[in-house]
Amino acid sequence: MTLPLIVYRSLRQHALSTLVTAGSIALAAGLLMVVWMVKEQSQKAFLETSTGFDAVLGARGSKLQLVLNSIFHLEASPGNISAADYDQIKKHPAVKAAIPLALGDNYLGYRIVGTAEELFTTVEYSPGKRYQLQGGGRWFAAGQREAVVGSFVAARLGLKAGDTFQPYHGLAFDAKAQHEEVYTVTGVLAPTNTPTDKVLWIPLSGIQTMKGHDPRTATDVSAVLIQLRSPTAGFMLDLMYNKQGNRLTLAYPVAAIIADLFGKIGWFDRVLALVAYLVALVAAGSVLASIYASMSARRRDLAILRALGARRRTIFGAVVAEAAVIGALGAVLGFAVYFGLLAAVANVIRTQTGVTIDILAGHPVLWIAPLGMVALCAAGGVVPALKAYRVPVAETLSPTS
Amino acid sequence: MLTVSQLVKRVASPEAGGAAVEIVRVPELSLAAGEQVALRGESGSGKTTFLHLIAGILAADEGKIVIDGEDVASLGESQRDRAREARIGYIFQTFNLLQGYTVLENVVLGMSFGPGGVDRARARQLLERVGLGHRLHHFPRQLSTGQQQRVAVARALANRPKLVLADEPTGNLDRTHGREALGLIREACREAGAALLLVSHDPDVLAQFERVRDFAEINQPRVPLPRAG
Ligand SMILES: Nc1ncnc2c1ncn2[C@@H]1O[C@H](COP(=O)(O)OP(=O)(O)OP(=O)(O)O)[C@@H](O)[C@H]1O
Ligand SMILES: [Mg+2]
Numbered sequence: 001m002t003l004p005l006i007v008y009r010s011l012r013q014h015a016l017s018t019l020v021t022a023g024s025i026a027l028a029a030g031l032l033m034v035v036w037m038v039k040e041q042s043q044k045a046f047l048e049t050s051t052g053f054d055a056v057l058g059a060r061g062s063k064l065q066l067v068l069n070s071i072f073h074l075e076a077s078p079g080n081i082s083a084a085d086y087d088q089i090k091k092h093p094a095v096k097a098a099i100p101l102a103l104g105d106n107y108l109g110y111r112i113v114g115t116a117e118e119l120f121t122t123v124e125y126s127p128g129k130r131y132q133l134q135g136g137g138r139w140f141a142a143g144q145r146e147a148v149v150g151s152f153v154a155a156r157l158g159l160k161a162g163d164t165f166q167p168y169h170g171l172a173f174d175a176k177a178q179h180e181e182v183y184t185v186t187g188v189l190a191p192t193n194t195p196t197d198k199v200l201w202i203p204l205s206g207i208q209t210m211k212g213h214d215p216r217t218a219t220d221v222s223a224v225l226i227q228l229r230s231p232t233a234g235f236m237l238d239l240m241y242n243k244q245g246n247r248l249t250l251a252y253p254v255a256a257i258i259a260d261l262f263g264k265i266g267w268f269d270r271v272l273a274l275v276a277y278l279v280a281l282v283a284a285g286s287v288l289a290s291i292y293a294s295m296s297a298r299r300r301d302l303a304i305l306r307a308l309g310a311r312r313r314t315i316f317g318a319v320v321a322e323a324a325v326i327g328a329l330g331a332v333l334g335f336a337v338y339f340g341l342l343a344a345v346a347n348v349i350r351t352q353t354g355v356t357i358d359i360l361a362g363h364p365v366l367w368i369a370p371l372g373m374v375a376l377c378a379a380g381g382v383v384p385a386l387k388a389y390r391v392p393v394a395e396t397l398s399p400t401s
Numbered sequence: 402m403l404t405v406s407q408l409v410k411r412v413a414s415p416e417a418g419g420a421a422v423e424i425v426r427v428p429e430l431s432l433a434a435g436e437q438v439a440l441r442g443e444s445g446s447g448k449t450t451f452l453h454l455i456a457g458i459l460a461a462d463e464g465k466i467v468i469d470g471e472d473v474a475s476l477g478e479s480q481r482d483r484a485r486e487a488r489i490g491y492i493f494q495t496f497n498l499l500q501g502y503t504v505l506e507n508v509v510l511g512m513s514f515g516p517g518g519v520d521r522a523r524a525r526q527l528l529e530r531v532g533l534g535h536r537l538h539h540f541p542r543q544l545s546t547g548q549q550q551r552v553a554v555a556r557a558l559a560n561r562p563k564l565v566l567a568d569e570p571t572g573n574l575d576r577t578h579g580r581e582a583l584g585l586i587r588e589a590c591r592e593a594g595a596a597l598l599l600v601s602h603d604p605d606v607l608a609q610f611e612r613v614r615d616f617a618e619i620n621q622p623r624v625p626l627p628r629a630g
Contacts, residue, residue: 002513005506013501304497307458309486309514309560311479394453397497 006305006318007325010298017290018326024286025330028279029373030337035272036365037338038345038357045355046072046258049194052125053099054234055252057081057089057241058223063251064261070101070223071254072195072353073111076171077103081248083219089226094233097122100221102207107165109173110153112200114207117142123227125192137161137187142203147183152197152350154188161185165200169212179210193356280373283330287323288380295384302388303396316389323381324374331370338366402596403432403455403564408464408474410447410454423622425450427464430619434563437587437597439607442616448600449494451620452566455598456489457481469563486515490557490595492567492586496549498541504528504552505537511559527555530592531585547578554586558593565590567599571606583609 011018049071058066059079068074090098102114117139120131133139133148140146149159159165163185169177183202191197208218228234234252241250251257302315339359346357410425424447432438442448453459454474455466460481461474473484485491490511498507508524528534531551541549550570557565570586571579583606590597599606600616607613 002510002519005502005510005513009499009501009506300497301499301501304499305510305514306482307456307485307491307493307497308511308556309482311482311514313479314514393458394450397458397493398449 003314003318003321007322010318010322011325014290014294017294018329021283021286021290021326022330022333024279025283025327025373025377026333026337028276028283029331029334029369030341031279032273032276032369033334033338033365034341034345035269035276036369037342037361037363038349039269039273040363040365041357041361042349042355043262045193045357046262047255048126049258049355052123052194052227053225053254054228054231055226055237055250055254056223057085057098057226057248057250060247060249063249063257066223066249066251067254067257067261069103070225073113073199074195074353077222078249080217080220080222081224083221085248086221086224089224089237092237094229094236095226096229097225097227099123099225100204101223101225102204102220103171103222104207104213105167105169105179105210106171106173107153107167107200108157110150110157110198110200111171112147112167112202112207114202114204116204119201119225120148120189125194125196129192131192131196132190133187134190135161135188137185140186140201140203143205144203145181145183145206146186146202148187148189148201149185150189150197150199150201151191153200154185159185159188161187167210169210179212181206181210191356195353195355198351280376283373284327284376284380287326287377288383291319291323291381291384292387295387298388299391299396302391303393306391306393307397312389315391316385319385319388320378320381323385324378327374327377328370330377331373334370334373402434402436402469403430403598404465404467405430405455406465406467408451408454408466409462410450410459411462425454425620426622427451427620430614432564432596432598435591435594435596437590437610437612438599439610439613440598440600440616440619441607441613442600442602442620444602446616447620447622448616449568451616452491452568452598452600455564456491456566457485483515486560488563490560490562490565492553492557492565492570494569494572496541496553496573498549498552498556500541503538503540504533504544507541507552508556508559511556515560517560524555524559527558528552530589531555546573547582550574550578550582551585554582554589558589558595561593562595564596564598567597569601569603570599571601571603576605579603579606580609 056066056070059081061078065075065078069077086100089095099116099119103111105112120139124130140148164182166182167179168174169179237250238252241248305315342359346359350356405427406429408425408427409423411421411423413419414422440448454461457473464474465472466474468488473481476484505524508527509519509521513519528537531554533548533551567586571582574582601607
């Protein structure tokens, strides 16, 4: 009853510095949680995305580029591979499934990818999950000018079954490069939270035979997504394509290549985390400084409380509690910062990569970071609390002081 | 109730090159339960120091201060804090109200640290008793000096003290209000059954007490004090 009153009155008396300090703590806690959650979730989302396929076969080039291009639908394609190469891998006894991809067109900036219907009907994009259509419709028919649209594109462009669209040439949108062909949407995919959501899928032959595309490459594919029967098959194919051959590249294992990518960009979230830690430290320092600065103004109050019978350790506890309350206030405000910032960041990540960050997901960092800030602030309060502890009562109370 | 014997307090004096100088040496003083005594003393004669010693705000160097059977002079600091909260009410020369707290909160804090716990109803009653029932949620700066003094009186009585120490409680009030405040302090102490030890150099105040003693007779430090005027 008494301690809360003392803490409350003290915070009220120094309302401005309380708010400023709590604000900087909110920033630190929010930043720390966002950095952590984005790192955790994007890494998890990216790694899970890859699990649908074990390997990717494409033109000679960088394995990372091949993976980014064919699984995440980012970056340019390293080139095409011939129909003969596709047939060979498809018929290979170690291969369970081989899904061809052909790219080169877009619709209003969203990629149009040609593929086989098996992608939707036989592949689990994550363990136990198959692609589904939302709200009826059907898969496109091979050889027809039909399309199945990813949920994100459909939502953004307002496309639904029965709608038509005319593709544009190239991976980047150019209003002058529209094709003549008209495609009809036969269905919209249910959300998968994978990059598949931001693609317009059409039959393989659609991309291959689009007017204006080079007829000599009409049977080529851009890449082949591969599911293997066993891991040893992967090493065998790796040897065959990457070591002995020199025309094609087999990106295998996909998960390791993505993990490698995170290793390469790991410095980025470490820098962000470092910034957050520094902000946290500065915030705790400002708790210390602001309470310490107000100490001379409160000396008299503290001496009066002592004269009323408050023990030294009560006074000490009140000052530490005050610092902790500022920290707690900051931590609570930190969640506002967290949700605001994470919503913005999640939106950017989603539009850029198709990977969805769950804003409401739980994680230990969401209580460790706020509690850590409270503890750090309480620790910052120890220095002024020691000063309060030492206030001499009689001298401070004498009328002249 | 209160028995002081052979009490000595020394402080490091800058005039004596930092050497310890006696400012209090009280061979004997006692007060019966409920008794009201005034001490007459010059400025700088050690009255405040003496009251601080009895309250346990300062530690004694020698002697005994027995309050209600317990020698507070022999206690450590935190035990003196507890003893003060349990038995003593203190009215300061400058009131020493907590400026950031309301009138009611000031009185509540007067009973917060002891074993009795907080009794808000009693805090209200006390404030009504001193005529401030309509000012409970004011802050001290919103009150007149006389009203502030009355808050200090209510606060001193909040913890049901056996002994109230008053240090020139009317020093900051004009003559009329001073008389009124003093009357209130004495009455309130009598009602509460608390003994009152008051120090002052104001003849008008001292004239109201049946028992007045000269502090110069009671306090006889070995080294004469430089008089401060
Ligand atoms: N901590 C200290 N260090 C040195 N001298 C002190 C200390 N405390 C008090 N004194 C000295 O002791 C003397 C008595 O001080 P005290 O405050 O008790 O006087 P007082 O009788 O209450 O005076 P007044 O009526 O003006 O309030 C003064 O001369 C003062 O200078
Ligand atoms: Mg004095």
